[in-house]
Structures are given as C-alpha cells and as structure tokens.
Amino acid sequence: MARSVLLPLLAVLLLPSTSAAAGGPQPFHPDSLDQIVESREGRPFLLVLWSVTCPPCIKELGLLEQARADHPDLDVVLISTDGPDGRAEAQEILEHFELGDTDNWIFSDGPAVRLRHRIDPDWFGELPRTYFYDADHRRESHSGALPPDRLAAWIESAVRP
Amino acid sequence: MNRRRLLQQAGAALLLAAVTAGPVAAHEAAHEAAPDRDLHAECDHRGALPSPDCGVAPTPAIDGEGRLWLAFTRNGHIYVTHAPGAGEPFAPPVAVNRVPERIYSDGENRPKLALGPGGEVYVSWARATGPRAGDVRFARSLDGGQSFEPPQTVNDNRDIIAHSFDSMTVDREGRIYIAWLDRRDAMAALAEDRPYPGTALYYAVSTDQGASFAFNRKVADHACQCCRLALAVDRDDSVLVLWRHIFPENIRDHAIARLTVDGASRGEGNFPVRATYDDWHVEGCPHHGPDMALDAGGIAHMVWFTAGNRHRGVLYGRVDPEAGEPDGEYVLDASSTASRPQVLIDQERIYAVWKSFDGERTQLLLSTSDDLGRNWSSPAALAYAVDEADYPLLIRNGDRLYVSWHTVAEGYRLIPLPTATIGAHHHHGP
Structure with a gap:
C-alpha cells in the first residue's frame, strides 16, 4: 500500500516538462468565475486554486483524486x-492524478492580480485555496492543503445531504 | 507508514525545491507575446531591444559615484546597464551570460545585483536545470560592467533539484555572501523515507572578489520552500538572514540567523531564532518573503506579509537577532491585496513601501516612522500602475531615497521619496 502511493508521486517528480498537452485547462478570464458558477445552478461544487510550483497543492490533488x-x-x-x-506542465500533473477530465482552467495572460481579485477580494493569494460552494452557492474558503476530514465532512453535508 | 504521511512526504518532496518552472516563462511571455496587454509602447513587439523598460524584474544598485546600476532579464539573458544618475539615460545593456539560460525572473525569485568596494559588479541568479529544479549562478565584471566573466555555479550539490531563491550581499571588506534555498536535505530524507517539512537554507562566501566560493554551509532545515530571503550586513560585517520558516507544525512565520565567513551562528538558545509570531498555520505556499534593515544598534527592523491568527496583512516589527523576543508589531496595511513590502532606514527614519491593488490599479504606498517604528504615518500613494507591477525596491543615493519600480504598462521608474514628513496623521502602534 505504502509503495503504491509513493511511487506514482515520485513519477510526477520525474515527469518531463516539455511534452505538449492536448486539450488541457482552458484560459481563465475575469468573467470565467461567473460562467463556472452559473453553469452549476442549484448544485454544490468544490473550487480549488493551485499551482505546479506549490508542493501542498500537489498533496491536495492527491486527496481530490x-x-x-x-x-x-x-x-x-x-x-x-x-x-x-x-499549461503543459499543469496538464501532465492533472492527468497523473486522473483529474484531466474535471473542469480545468488556467490563468490567462493579463494581470493575475485582477483575476485573483475577481475570484475573492479577501484572498491573499496563498495556495492551495479551496472554496466549498453549497447548492445555494454560498461559499466557505480554506487556505493550505485541505485536511481530509474537512473534505469528508463537506461531502457528507453538501454533496450527500 | 500510513498513506497520509507518505502523501505528505512525497507531495512535499515533489515540488518542494522545485519551485517555479511556470512563472519564469509566464512572466517572459507577459512581456513578449501578449496581444491585449497594456504594454509599454517600446516593448510591444518581439524585436524590442533589451532595456530597463522592456526587461523583466530590473533590480537596482547605486555605486559610490551615485550611478544607478540595473540588472534585468530578457530572452534568456541577464543584462546589466547603468546611468549617471536618476532620470538620466542608461548605457547600452551588456549581456552577463553569453549562452542563454532559462532564468528564474519572477519578483520573488529574481536575479540579484551587488557592487564591490572596488567597483566590481556582481550578479547572481537561479537557472532552471529541469522541471522544478535549478542552480544558483554567479558572474562578475572587473572592468566596470563592460564585460562579464563566464558564470559559475555556486551550489556544490549538482543534482537536478531546486537550488534557487538566491540572495546576495557584499560586506565592507568586499566579501560576497550568497544564500539560497536548497533541496538536497529534503531529497535525502525522501530517499530514507523520513518526513522533512520544507527545504533547507544554505550559503557560501567568496573572499576573492567572486573568483571562487567556499564550500556550501547549511544555515537551517525546514525553510518555507518558495519565499525570497532578506540579507543585511551588520556593523561587524557579519550578515543577517531573515527567512520564512516552517515551525512545528506548519506554522509559516519567520526566523533570523547570523552568517559569518566561518559559519552560521546557531545562537545560545533555541535555533533558529524566531523573528515573528503571527501564528500562520498553513500547509500552503505564501510565495511571499520578508525584508529587513538594521538600525545603528543592530536591531533588525522587518517588514513582511502574513495571514496568521495573530496578525494579517503587511506588517512591521523588530527583533534582536540574538535574543529573539520580537516586538513592536504594527499592521501597515491589513487589506488582502497589500503585498511585497520593503524597508530602509535612513538616519532616524524608517521607510516602508509596498503595493496594493484596489480592483483597478496597483498603487505604490509609503509609510514612515521617525521613532524607530512606534508610530507610523498614514500610507501615502506614490505612484500607480494599470497592469502587472513588479516589487517596489528601496534604494539610497547619498541623501536621496528612491523606489525602483518596474510595471508592465509604464516601464521602469525611479521614484524619489519625499523628504519632508509624510502625512499629517500619525498612528500609534498597538
């Protein structure tokens, strides 16, 4: 069991950074969050901001997998x-965690500060950053890798009420 | 060993050191390939000549004759240029590395520039060596910046892992200190299946004008993985380093240590010396390091960012580097978009600058204290930027102080600080 978890993670470490990704995350623009939220009317979802350069983000991707x-x-x-x-590096990591088929976005070119501000003016920019949207789209946030029990509790209450 | 622990370890090891493959290219692209950005007019095409306006992360230094020196990156090269004084034209930039390298050049992990007492020009930077891996590089000019010798690699561990986030300073004797974040110990721990939060802090010293560097010395284990380091030369020519540390468990506050030519002081009490107590519990990446200036009594005056339980925002505080016991914490700006503070002490006044985004523009803010940080002026806006903005960097030229600021739309600016007392209203610290 232990090995089976460790080895795939090491494999990510050794991923080449150059292979081109087909498909992959779509560009996230200032109005993309509205689009994401509106397409999920009446449904709870998890919104996670992450970066390839952020070790705790990778841990969180493992939890999400x-x-x-x-x-x-x-x-x-x-x-x-x-x-x-x-984009290519992000896609490789997403596919490694079998998250390539989730709704994936990546910051578009343009001032990142503007994108962060549109997502949440109260977010300092630390990663990973998780938003729990309930069915009414009220949201709570968490900074840093999600504790597994927090995710489990949210799934229990929001996804399977 | 349970799954969670392994995930922690492997996940941490995975990218720990490995920081920033993406941002390098992203920032370059922001300058070179963006069709719909508010780019500076001269930089809006791929063939734009290297210049401070069109470069990435220009970093300043002032020499003994009052000349302004800048190092910036463009298309895989670091360039160095200089101007006779503020507002005067820059000389044609000189390429530091003749062979192009993939150079980390986001604000947090940018090339560094320092000048020796004999007019030597020193540049350090981190070169990407693979996915999420890098080497610390150094090059010097002994002919007044007309040409640079071939770069050398400072880290003596040459594994394809992260050696990055270098910081450099030169003491009065001309000795060059370079400190950086180094993943070698985290990798060793991973190989032995031991937990190892964060990365390690290393340094090396050159006592021969950068011809060579002595062997690498470890300052501390468990530094936060991707935050810039602050260095300051003390009165006795020792060098203080301030960095974001991971205190048990997952508390990302700051620590301070003293570096000498012969080794890092480990102090008499607990090591490392705790420099801030914000209680920021986060298993995450702030990507946001501190800055520091020393007063005449050797006390470190620090500015930093935190989102801790005790404080949030851009803070000021001070600490005795040996005794610890930080005090005087003062929230300069509690807004969530306040970031990248810098500090400078000139005579009896402390200057702090930082940037903040108001939803439309980034503003450059200044606050000053005339009583060693007990009271601070109301923040005053010095300048604005309509697109991406680099870190504001404070520099001194004789008795004049400036903020060196590069912003994508406006280009490079050297903004003089007002010399009169700023702001009528003074706040009292907590």
Missing part, C-alpha cells in the same frame, strides 16, 4: 494560477 474515486458525483473545478506557459 481519492475523493473523486470514492464519490464519483463530486464536482471539482480546478484553476491553475500558472499562466499560459504553465
């Missing part, structure tokens, strides 16, 4: 803050 395996109805939206040139 497991959560999606356990709860196939869990709706996860992932936004990479890396910008257009980080």
Whole structure:
C-alpha cells in the first residue's frame, strides 16, 4: 500500500516538462468565475486554486483524486494560477492524478492580480485555496492543503445531504 | 507508514525545491507575446531591444559615484546597464551570460545585483536545470560592467533539484555572501523515507572578489520552500538572514540567523531564532518573503506579509537577532491585496513601501516612522500602475531615497521619496 502511493508521486517528480498537452485547462478570464458558477445552478461544487510550483497543492490533488474515486458525483473545478506557459506542465500533473477530465482552467495572460481579485477580494493569494460552494452557492474558503476530514465532512453535508 | 504521511512526504518532496518552472516563462511571455496587454509602447513587439523598460524584474544598485546600476532579464539573458544618475539615460545593456539560460525572473525569485568596494559588479541568479529544479549562478565584471566573466555555479550539490531563491550581499571588506534555498536535505530524507517539512537554507562566501566560493554551509532545515530571503550586513560585517520558516507544525512565520565567513551562528538558545509570531498555520505556499534593515544598534527592523491568527496583512516589527523576543508589531496595511513590502532606514527614519491593488490599479504606498517604528504615518500613494507591477525596491543615493519600480504598462521608474514628513496623521502602534 505504502509503495503504491509513493511511487506514482515520485513519477510526477520525474515527469518531463516539455511534452505538449492536448486539450488541457482552458484560459481563465475575469468573467470565467461567473460562467463556472452559473453553469452549476442549484448544485454544490468544490473550487480549488493551485499551482505546479506549490508542493501542498500537489498533496491536495492527491486527496481530490481519492475523493473523486470514492464519490464519483463530486464536482471539482480546478484553476491553475500558472499562466499560459504553465499549461503543459499543469496538464501532465492533472492527468497523473486522473483529474484531466474535471473542469480545468488556467490563468490567462493579463494581470493575475485582477483575476485573483475577481475570484475573492479577501484572498491573499496563498495556495492551495479551496472554496466549498453549497447548492445555494454560498461559499466557505480554506487556505493550505485541505485536511481530509474537512473534505469528508463537506461531502457528507453538501454533496450527500 | 500510513498513506497520509507518505502523501505528505512525497507531495512535499515533489515540488518542494522545485519551485517555479511556470512563472519564469509566464512572466517572459507577459512581456513578449501578449496581444491585449497594456504594454509599454517600446516593448510591444518581439524585436524590442533589451532595456530597463522592456526587461523583466530590473533590480537596482547605486555605486559610490551615485550611478544607478540595473540588472534585468530578457530572452534568456541577464543584462546589466547603468546611468549617471536618476532620470538620466542608461548605457547600452551588456549581456552577463553569453549562452542563454532559462532564468528564474519572477519578483520573488529574481536575479540579484551587488557592487564591490572596488567597483566590481556582481550578479547572481537561479537557472532552471529541469522541471522544478535549478542552480544558483554567479558572474562578475572587473572592468566596470563592460564585460562579464563566464558564470559559475555556486551550489556544490549538482543534482537536478531546486537550488534557487538566491540572495546576495557584499560586506565592507568586499566579501560576497550568497544564500539560497536548497533541496538536497529534503531529497535525502525522501530517499530514507523520513518526513522533512520544507527545504533547507544554505550559503557560501567568496573572499576573492567572486573568483571562487567556499564550500556550501547549511544555515537551517525546514525553510518555507518558495519565499525570497532578506540579507543585511551588520556593523561587524557579519550578515543577517531573515527567512520564512516552517515551525512545528506548519506554522509559516519567520526566523533570523547570523552568517559569518566561518559559519552560521546557531545562537545560545533555541535555533533558529524566531523573528515573528503571527501564528500562520498553513500547509500552503505564501510565495511571499520578508525584508529587513538594521538600525545603528543592530536591531533588525522587518517588514513582511502574513495571514496568521495573530496578525494579517503587511506588517512591521523588530527583533534582536540574538535574543529573539520580537516586538513592536504594527499592521501597515491589513487589506488582502497589500503585498511585497520593503524597508530602509535612513538616519532616524524608517521607510516602508509596498503595493496594493484596489480592483483597478496597483498603487505604490509609503509609510514612515521617525521613532524607530512606534508610530507610523498614514500610507501615502506614490505612484500607480494599470497592469502587472513588479516589487517596489528601496534604494539610497547619498541623501536621496528612491523606489525602483518596474510595471508592465509604464516601464521602469525611479521614484524619489519625499523628504519632508509624510502625512499629517500619525498612528500609534498597538
């Protein structure tokens, strides 16, 4: 068990950074969050901001991989803050964690500060940053890697009420 | 060993050191390939000549004759240029590295520039060596910046892992100190299946004008992985380093240590010396390091960013580097978009600058204290930027102080600080 977890993670460490990603995250613009939220009317979802350069973000992707395996109805939206040139690397990591088929976005070119501000004016920019949207789209936030029990509690209350 | 622990370890090891493959390219792209940005007019095409306006992360230094020196990156090269004084034209930039390298050049992990007492020009930077990996590089000019010798690698561990976030200073004797974040110990721990939060802080000293660097010395384990380091030369020519540390468990506050030519002081009490107590519990990446200036009594005056339980925002505070016991914490700006503070002490006045985004523009803010940080003036806006803004950097030229600021739309600016007392209203510290 231990090995089976460790080895795939090491494999990510050794991923080449150059292979081109087909598909992959779509550009996140200032109005993209409205689009994400409106397309999910009446449904809870998890919004996670992450970066390829952030070790705790990678840990969180591992947690999300497991959560999606356990709860196939869990709706996860992932936004990479890396910008257009980080797209291929972001996609490799997403595919490694079997998150390539979630709703994936990556910061578009343009002032990142403006994108962060549109997502949440009270967010300092630290990563990972998680928003729990309930069915009425009231949201709570968490900074840093999600504690597994917090995610489990949210799934219990919001996704499977 | 349970799954959670392994995930922690492997995940941490994974990118720990590895920081910033993406932002390098992203920032370059912001300058070179963006069709719909508010770019500075001269920089709006790929063939734009290297210049401070069109460069990435220009970093300043002032020499003994009052000349302004700048190092900036563009298209895989670091360039150095100089101007006779503030507001005067820059000389044609000189390429530091002849062979292009992938150079980390986001604000937090930018090339550094320092001048020796004999007019030597020193540049350090981090070169990407692979996905999320880098080497600390150094090059010197002994002919007044007309040409640079081939770069050398400072880290003596040459694994394809992260050696990055270098910071450099030169003491009065001309000795060059370079400190950086180094992942070698985290990798060793991973290989032995031991937990290892964060990365390690290392340094090396050159006593021969940068011809060579002595062996690498470790300052501390468990530094936060991707925050800039602050260095300051003390009265006795020792060098203080301030960095974001990971205190048990996952508290990302700051620590301070003294570096000498012969080794890092480990102090008499607990090591490392705790420099801030914000109680910021986060298993996350602030990507936001501190700055520091020393007063005549050797007390470190610090500015930093935190989102801790005790404080939030851009803060000021001071600490005795040996005794610890930080005090005087003062929230300069509690807004969530306040960031990248810098500090400078000139005679009896402390200057703090930082930037803040108001939803439309980034503003450059200044606050000053005339009583060693007990009271601070109301923040005053010095300048604005309509697109991406680099860190504001404080420099001194004789008795004049400036903020060196590069912003994508406006280009490079050297903004003089007002010399009169700023702001009528003074706040009292907590």
